[in-house]
Amino acid sequence: MADIAHTRPSPGWVKRNKLAIAPWIFLIPALIFFAIYVVIPIFESLWLSLYEWNGLYNAAGESTAVWVGFDNYVKLWSDPNFWTSLRNNLAWLILYMLAVPLGLFIALFLNQTVTGMRFYKSMFFFPFVISQVVVGLIFGWFYNPDFGVVGTIWKAIFCEETTNILGNTTFRCARPVPDILSSPDWATYGIIAAGLWPQVAYCMILYLTGLNNVAADQIEAARLDGAKGWKMLWYVVIPQLRPATFIAVVVTVIGALRSFDMIAIMTQGGPFGSTNVLAHYMYEVAISEYGERYGYGSAVASVLFAIMLVYISYFLWRMYQDEKDAR
Amino acid sequence: MFLTLKTAVAAVALSAVASTAFARDLVINFDDLNPGPKKGFEDAVAQFKAENPDINVIVNINDREAHKTAIRNFLTADAPDVTSWYPGNRMAPFVDAGLFQPVDDVWEENGFGEDLAAIKATMSRDGKIWGVPYSYYQWGIYYRKDVFDLLGLEEFATWDDMLAGCATMKENGVTPFTIGTKFLWTAAGVFDYINLRTNGYDVHNALTAGEIKYTDDRIKATFNNWKQLIDECGFVENHASMSWQDAIAPFANGDAAMYVMGNFSVDGYKNAGLTEDQIDFMPFPIIDPDVPLAEEAPADAFFIPTNAKNVEDAKKFLAFVARPDVQTQWNATIGQLPINSKADVSDNKFIQEGFALLNSATGLAQFYDRDAPAEMAKAGMEGFQEFMLDTSKMDAVLQRLDEVQVEVYN
Numbered sequence: 001m002a003d004i005a006h007t008r009p010s011p012g013w014v015k016r017n018k019l020a021i022a023p024w025i026f027l028i029p030a031l032i033f034f035a036i037y038v039v040i041p042i043f044e045s046l047w048l049s050l051y052e053w054n055g056l057y058n059a060a061g062e063s064t065a066v067w068v069g070f071d072n073y074v075k076l077w078s079d080p081n082f083w084t085s086l087r088n089n090l091a092w093l094i095l096y097m098l099a100v101p102l103g104l105f106i107a108l109f110l111n112q113t114v115t116g117m118r119f120y121k122s123m124f125f126f127p128f129v130i131s132q133v134v135v136g137l138i139f140g141w142f143y144n145p146d147f148g149v150v151g152t153i154w155k156a157i158f159c160e161e162t163t164n165i166l167g168n169t170t171f172r173c174a175r176p177v178p179d180i181l182s183s184p185d186w187a188t189y190g191i192i193a194a195g196l197w198p199q200v201a202y203c204m205i206l207y208l209t210g211l212n213n214v215a216a217d218q219i220e221a222a223r224l225d226g227a228k229g230w231k232m233l234w235y236v237v238i239p240q241l242r243p244a245t246f247i248a249v250v251v252t253v254i255g256a257l258r259s260f261d262m263i264a265i266m267t268q269g270g271p272f273g274s275t276n277v278l279a280h281y282m283y284e285v286a287i288s289e290y291g292e293r294y295g296y297g298s299a300v301a302s303v304l305f306a307i308m309l310v311y312i313s314y315f316l317w318r319m320y321q322d323e324k325d326a327r
Numbered sequence: 328m329f330l331t332l333k334t335a336v337a338a339v340a341l342s343a344v345a346s347t348a349f350a351r352d353l354v355i356n357f358d359d360l361n362p363g364p365k366k367g368f369e370d371a372v373a374q375f376k377a378e379n380p381d382i383n384v385i386v387n388i389n390d391r392e393a394h395k396t397a398i399r400n401f402l403t404a405d406a407p408d409v410t411s412w413y414p415g416n417r418m419a420p421f422v423d424a425g426l427f428q429p430v431d432d433v434w435e436e437n438g439f440g441e442d443l444a445a446i447k448a449t450m451s452r453d454g455k456i457w458g459v460p461y462s463y464y465q466w467g468i469y470y471r472k473d474v475f476d477l478l479g480l481e482e483f484a485t486w487d488d489m490l491a492g493c494a495t496m497k498e499n500g501v502t503p504f505t506i507g508t509k510f511l512w513t514a515a516g517v518f519d520y521i522n523l524r525t526n527g528y529d530v531h532n533a534l535t536a537g538e539i540k541y542t543d544d545r546i547k548a549t550f551n552n553w554k555q556l557i558d559e560c561g562f563v564e565n566h567a568s569m570s571w572q573d574a575i576a577p578f579a580n581g582d583a584a585m586y587v588m589g590n591f592s593v594d595g596y597k598n599a600g601l602t603e604d605q606i607d608f609m610p611f612p613i614i615d616p617d618v619p620l621a622e623e624a625p626a627d628a629f630f631i632p633t634n635a636k637n638v639e640d641a642k643k644f645l646a647f648v649a650r651p652d653v654q655t656q657w658n659a660t661i662g663q664l665p666i667n668s669k670a671d672v673s674d675n676k677f678i679q680e681g682f683a684l685l686n687s688a689t690g691l692a693q694f695y696d697r698d699a700p701a702e703m704a705k706a707g708m709e710g711f712q713e714f715m716l717d718t719s720k721m722d723a724v725l726q727r728l729d730e731v732q733v734e735v736y737n
Contacts, residue, residue, distance in 0.1 A: 056424040057403040059633035064424050075734065080727070145565045146576070165477055165499050166581035172500070182509075182567030182716070270509065271567045271716060272709035289395060290696070290705035292420070 042305065049073070049298035055286075065295070072299035081273045082300065085281040088188050089257075089307075092277060095192045096199060096256035100248045103203025104241075108233075110204070111211045121208065128201035136265030139194035145177035154178065181267055184274035191275060195262050199255050203248045210244030211237075246318075253311060278304040353640045354385045354407040355629075358394035367660035371461075374656075375647050382640050402426040406634035408641040414449045414458060414628050415693035416535070416700055422452050427630045428638070429455035430645060437646050442667045445691050446626055458630040459645040461654060463691075464590040464663045465681035466516055466623035472607040474501060474584045482609040486524070486552070489612045493560035496584055503560040505583035507569030508715060511708035515695035517587050518711050519623055521556065522549040524614040528621035528690030535698035537736030541728040550725065552614060554718045567716060575599050587611070589625070590663065593677050608680045621690035625697060626666060706731040 014021065049072055053065035076082045110121050127135060145151040155161075159173040180190040214237055222236045238245070260279040263269060269276040269284055276284065278300055284290075286297025357368050365388060376384050387407065389397060398410060402421060412418055421427050434440055434456050440447065443460065450456050468483075475481070478499060483489040493503040508514045523531055526545045533539045534546060563569075563577050572595055577583040579599035586592065596606050613620070629648055631641045647653060654665035659673040664681055672682045685691065696704035710724040 054420050054424075055399055056420055056426065058425045059403065061403055078730075144568065162500075164581050165474060165501055168580045168582075170500075170580065170582050176564050179565040179568050182565060184713075184716075268510075270511070270709075270712070272713040284705075289392075290701045292701055 045298040045301050045305075048295055049302045051295040053294045054292045055294045068295065072296050073303075075296065076299055076303065081276060081281060082278075082303075084274060085276040085278045085300075088275060089277045091188055092192060092195075092256040092259050093253065095189070096195065096252050097249070099196055099199035099203045099252050099255075100245065102196070102200045103248060104207050106200065106204045107207035107211060111208060125201050125205050127198040128205070130198070132195075132198065132261045133265050135194060135198055136191075136262045139190070139197075140181065140266045142194075143180045143190055145179045150180065151177050182271050184271055187267055187271065187275045191259070191262050191266050194266065195255070195259060199252060202251060202255070206244050206248045206251075207241060210241045214240045250315060257308060278307075351381065351637055351640055352383050352385055353409070353637050353644060354387070355644065356394070356398075356401065356407040356410040357386065357388045358391050358411045360388055360390050363661045367657045370660060371648065371653055371657050374653065375644060378647075379640075379643065382643075402632050402634065406632035406636075408635040408637045409629050409631055409644050411627060412458070412630050413693075413697055414446070414460065414626055415697040416704075417693075417697050418457055418630065419452060419700070421630075422457055426633055427457050428633045428635070429457055430459065430631060430642065431456050433459060433642050433645050437649065439649055442651070442669055443649060444668070445685070445688070446666050449626065449691065449693055450628065458628040459649045460626040460628040460666045461648045462658050462661060462663045463624045463626035463666055463685075465684050466520070466587070466589045466694075467608055467610050467681075467684065468585050468612075469588050469592060469596065469606055469608055470585045471578065471581060471601075471605060473605050474581055475607075482607075483612040485612050485616075486614040490555070490559050497561070501581070502563050502577065502583040504556075504562045504585050504587065505574045505578045506562050506566045506587065507571045507574030508566045508712045509568055509570050509573075511705075511712055512694075512696055513571050513574075513588075514711035514715055515704075515708050516589070516623065517556075518549070518553065519692060519695050520587060520611040521553050521614070522546070523621045523623070523692060524611060524618060525549045525552055527618040528692065531621070531690075531692050532698070535695065535703075537700075537703070537732055541725045541732060542722075547721075547725065550714065550721050553714070554721065557715065557718055562715065567712060571595075589623070590677055590681055593662075603676065608677050610684050619689040620687065621692060622685055622688040623694055624664075624685050624688075624691040625694045626691075700735055703731060703735045 048065075050067065050069055051065040052068045052071070053063065056064050058064055106124060110117065110124060141147070142149050145154070154177045155171050155173070158175050159171040159177075162170060162172050164170040178186075180186050218236060218240070219232070222232055227236060257279070259277055260283070263275055263277060263280045264283075267275045269280050273281075282297050282300040282304065285300060286292070286294050291297065355372070357365075359365060359368070368388070369386070372384055372386055376382070394411075398412065398421075401407065402410075403426065412421070418427065434443075434447075439459070443450075446460050446463070447456065450458055450460065470482075474496075478492075478495050478501070480492045480495060481488075483492055496503050506513050506517065519531065522534070525548050530539065530545055534541075539546070563574065563583050566574065571588070571592070574586070575592070575595050576599070578586050579596065579601055590608075593606070597603075610620070610622070629645055631638060631645065635641050648657075649667055651665070651667045651669040651671075654667045654670040655672075658665040658670070658678075662673070662675065662678065664672060664678060664685060668686070672678050692698060695707060699707060707728055710728050713720055714724050
């Protein structure tokens with residue numbers, strides 16, 4: 001018996017814990033990159049937000065940052081640009097939510113069997129496929145008062161074509177052409193409208209897949225009970241679309257918070273900072289040509305992070321609850 | 328053909344290897360890839376090489392915007408021996424961080440104190456001189472000569488002439504000024520000029536150095552003049568959604584007759600189909616005859632990083648780029664003005680007028696966003712744009728700029 005025990009030594013630690021270790025081995029590459037590109041920078045920027053720093057190192061390679069404590073946050077509080085950005089962030093979050101019902105209605109409209117429906121569906125989905133940058137450029141031209149669609153239509157209604165002193169064609173307008181992207185009151189809404197275009201498409205595709213899974217027997221039963229129209233939609237269809245709605249809301253919130261690229265393309269935060277959101281303001285303060293205030297930019301980033309943390313925590317908690325229920 | 332090319336490459340590579348063995352390396356970073364400026368620089372380097380065969384010059388040319396980002400790293404990490412950069416407040420962060428070294432001795436040995444006198448103040452900080460400029464260009468009013476001729480207008484000498492001229496233009500359906508303020512800095516050009524003509528060079532410097540407030544009566548006077556310019560002359564509509572290039576369109580079409588701009592814009596007018604007979608240049612008119620004339624003339628310069636390895640030859644190169652003959656040749660190529668007062672200018676009419684203008688100036692401002700610190704410049708230019716869109720916001724804008732000023736300068 002003793003001999004047998006010798007020839008078959010007890011399995012090593014690794015072998016014994018194979019099942020526990022394996023997932024971690026697979027996770028390690030992702031964790032390393034997540035740490036380098038996400039976790040460590042979060043703490044670095046929190047730390048940096050307590051310094052005043054123009055991003056330069058001196059000739060010996062030492063940072064020229066100066067410790068200022070919570071000064072940057074105090075400055076933020078009295079910075080009107082910061083409050084404008086925060087207000088715009090809120091406008092984005094609220095108005096972007098329109099993408100969810102709009103997506104639903106387009107999905108309901110497209111959820112029928114007509115010849116060529118696939119073509120219409122893909123046309124409606126098209127704006128989500130093209131890059132945000134391209135959407136921004138297209139809408140920038142669309143709004144352009146000189147050669148855009150808005151300008152052309154306006155000119156057709158309110159302007160007359162004449163020739164100027166040199167005999168070249170020009171326009172005289174009874175009312176000036178609206179310049180949406182240069183108006184401090186309207187520019188943000190103009191950009192949000194542009195952002196809604198691809199976002200509605202995204203919500204639509206989510207709902208279209210959701211509608212495929214709506215139980216036909218429940219619809220049938222509801223119909224027998226006399227439900228139709230709005231009642232059918234509200235009490236029978238929408239409850240079944242709950243998972244799709246959840247995802248649609250999540251991606252729309254993320255989309256609203258990611259609004260950076262549209263703003264960078266369409267207005268660069270202008271006119272005079274009135275279309276900034278926190279993400280773009282952070283970029284402007286820290287990295288752009290007239291910025292180079294890394295400490296202050298980090299303070300903006302930290303505030304944005306704190307706001308997102310609330311939303312992310314709720315989202316994770318919801319996911320956790322759902323998974324617990326599912327078990 | 329392929330073989331000969333290959334051998335040629337090999338020969339060049341070999342000679343490079345061989346030359347490093349005995350010659351000293353001189354690394355120069357330059358910041359303009361546009362064909363004209365690149366050629367001007369490369370020609371100058373070729374001449375420098377010919378005069379100094381024992382120096383092995385290594386050139387890195389980068390795009391302007393990329394250079395602005397890269398310089399923040401390479402000055403510390405991998406410093407060249409010479410780099411191009413801008414004087415005024417743009418060099419201040421690097422001077423303050425100890426990343427550039429002073430070149431007073433280069434100025435002294437070559438008598439630049441006299442030949443480059445106009446620019447000396449802008450190249451100085453903390454009582455030392457930090458670089459050597461190779462080129463600059465004038466600002467002023469570019470106008471449609473054909474439109475002026477049709478309306479019987481002459482170049483405006485004074486502010487009142489201009490306001491009267493504007494009235495004539497408006498009666499005939501011509502918008503006096505075009506401008507595109509989307510990227511903000513164009514508005515700063517207009518502000519600078521009205522301020523220079525209302526208060527003069529010293530007030531411009533005091534303002535950008537944070538020594539006087541924006542709510543100061545003198546600055547308010549500037550803004551009131553600006554308001555008058557907007558009310559009685561006027562700029563094209565929708566200027567806030569146009570870049571400076573977009574704003575050329577109404578100018579080229581004859582809808583607008585004047586453009587406050589730098590000389591680099593002449594290429595833009597020509598590309599828009601205008602000929603030299605259709606456009607002309609006039610200095611910004613006089614507002615207060617008692618104020619000595621100062622002009623905007625942003626300069627481009629070379630600096631030596633503190634971490635440069637070959638300082639001796641770097642200084643040789645700096646002395647070289649300011650030589651009259653080098654500056655003459657270089658600026659003839661790039662269509663700008665040499666700074667060395669002993670250099671000759673090309674016979675282009677805009678260059679000639681600019682040369683006369685800048686030589687008679689009592690002071691040369693760099694530009695609002697080069698003289699003021701970045702944070703102040705950004706807030707200031709946003710304020711200018713806001714004011715141009717709605718002049719009734721003047722007091723609120725000035726108040727706001729005062730607040731920013733307090734934060735920036737201490």
